[in-house]
Each structure stands twice: as structure tokens, then as C-alpha cells.
Amino acid sequence: MRRKALVALVASLxxxxxxxxxxxxxxxxxxxxxxxxxPWPHMVDGFILAMALxxxxxxxxxxxxxxxxxxxxASTALSTVxxxxxxxxxxxxxxxxxxxxxxxxxxTLVSLLYGRREPAESPVxxxxxxxxxxxxxxxxxxxxxxxxxxxxxHKQGLDAAVIAARTGLPEALVAERVTAWTDNGHQxxxxxx
Numbered sequence: 028m029r030r031k032a033l034v035a036l037v038a039s040l041x042x043x044x045x046x047x048x049x050x051x052x053x054x055x056x057x058x059x060x061x062x063x064x065x066p067w068p069h070m071v072d073g074f075i076l077a078m079a080l081x082x083x084x085x086x087x088x089x090x091x092x093x094x095x096x097x098x099x100x101a102s103t104a105l106s107t108v109x110x111x112x113x114x115x116x117x118x119x120x121x122x123x124x125x126x127x128x129x130x131x132x133x134x135t136l137v138s139l140l141y142g143r144r145e146p147a148e149s150p151v152x153x154x155x156x157x158x159x160x161x162x163x164x165x166x167x168x169x170x171x172x173x174x175x176x177x178x179x180x181h182k183q184g185l186d187a188a189v190i191a192a193r194t195g196l197p198e199a200l201v202a203e204r205v206t207a208w209t210d211n212g213h214q215x216x217x218x219x220x
Contacts, residue, residue, distance in 0.1 A: 030139070037136045044128035048072050048106060051125055055113035071109065072129055074102040079133050083141055088189055103130045169200050177204055 049068040056064030078099035085092035106126035114122035169177065173196055180190040187205045191198035 034136070034139050037132055037139060040128065041132035041136050044125055044132050045072065048110065048125035048129050051110045051114070051122055052106065055109050058113050071102060071106045072126065075099055075106065075126070075130055076133055078102060079130070079137055083137055087192065088185070099130065103127060167200075169196065169204060174204065177201055178208075181205055181208060 049072060052068035052071055053064055056067035061067055078095045081095035082092040082099065085095055103126050106129075107123050110122040110125060111119050173194070176194050177190055177196065180193065181204075185193070187202035188198060190196070190205070191201040194201070
């Protein structure tokens, strides 16, 4: 319940910040006599959002998202500079906050929605021994269709953990299949490889 309330709060902050920033960029584009001012905010603030999502994607693929972070910071800086330059003199500090709020609130929202959740700590502290999760997984083999999905992703150079995350298949089964292919030096598509 608390998490849903937090997501709703952050989403509302993001929406307000994005609308404010969007309108300020549209105003700046009109004032600068940009031929088509309406798409201008999408090119600037939209890039902040795209780069934030690219950071999430890079992390999911276990790659360093440095280039997406650079793009995110650069587009936030550009949005801030534009909005401050075209803001009334007594409102420049307020104008500077909107794009930064877009970045922070969107990053927080993405983290809340797609970030890894750590298990909550026991209310009694360290005195309780952690229990191993009960296994409800039934032992099974991959179907031919699942093997083909794994094979295609393996050919793309993805490792077993990434393949398992993207397909929703058990990592142990994916790792077993990928290891067998790697040990044999080629990729099988049959269920007996």
C-alpha cells in the first residue's frame, strides 16, 4: 500500500514537472522564432526520458550506462539553460528547477517501477534467522519453442542471466542449455542437446 502511494506521489510530481518544463520550452521556442515550436519540448525533455530508460535497459543487459547518463545530463543541462534564458528575470530560479525535477522524478519513478526490490528487514532485527525461500518450482525441461527463444538470444551474444530475465524462463534451465552449447562449440535446437 505504501509503495503504491509513493509511486502515485512521484508520478504526480513527474507529471507536473514535465508539463511545466514542456510549456516553458514551448514558450522559449516561440520566443526564439523556431519554425515549428510545438515539437521542440519533445526533442529536449523527451531525450531526458529516453536516456533515463536507456540507463535501465543498459543495466538490465549488465552493460555500463555511462553514455546514457551523459546524454541524460546533457539534455537536462540544455533544457535548464534554455528555460533560464527565456524566463522572466524574477523567475529564473524557478525555471531552472523544472527540467531538474523532470529528471529526478522520472528517475525515481523508473526506479520504483523497474528497480530491484530488496526484501524488507525483519521488524525484530537480526535476532531472527533468515529463512530460505520455499521452492514451489516443479522440475521441468525447456520446450522446443523455449529452446529456440534461448538459442536466438544466445546467438545475439547475451549471457544466460540476461536471457532468463528477458524470457522469464528459469535461469538454471537457461544456463544449463547455454553451457551445453558453449561446451559443444555450437548451438542445438533440439530438446536433447
